[in-house]
Amino acid sequence: MSMIDRIRRRRMISREARAxxxxxxxxxxxxxxxxxxxxxxxxxxx
Structure with a gap:
């Protein structure tokens, strides 16, 4: 998994958690x- 994919995944997880x-x-x-x-x-x- 590339660094960009990790960053995107982390952002998605954070966004879902806030929602x-x-x-x-x-x-x-x-x-x-x-x-x-x-x-x-x-x-x-x-």
């Missing part, structure tokens, strides 16, 4: 927050 955080903070119910948390755990590569 998930925004969705979690904006969720109107705890149940929806729980679902977002489960989704994030399955989605994130670490």
């Amino acid at each position: 998930i955080n925004r969705a979690w903070e904006a969720a109107p119910t705890q149940a929806l927050r729980d679902e977002i948390a489960v989704f994030a755990q399955r989605r994130m590569p670490y």
Whole structure:
């Protein structure tokens, strides 16, 4: 994997993490927050 690919991948991961955080903070119910948390755990590569 090239250095540029690594940088792009890191940026994509950061962008997804921020989007998930925004969705979690904006969720109107705890149940929806729980679902977002489960989704994030399955989605994130670490």
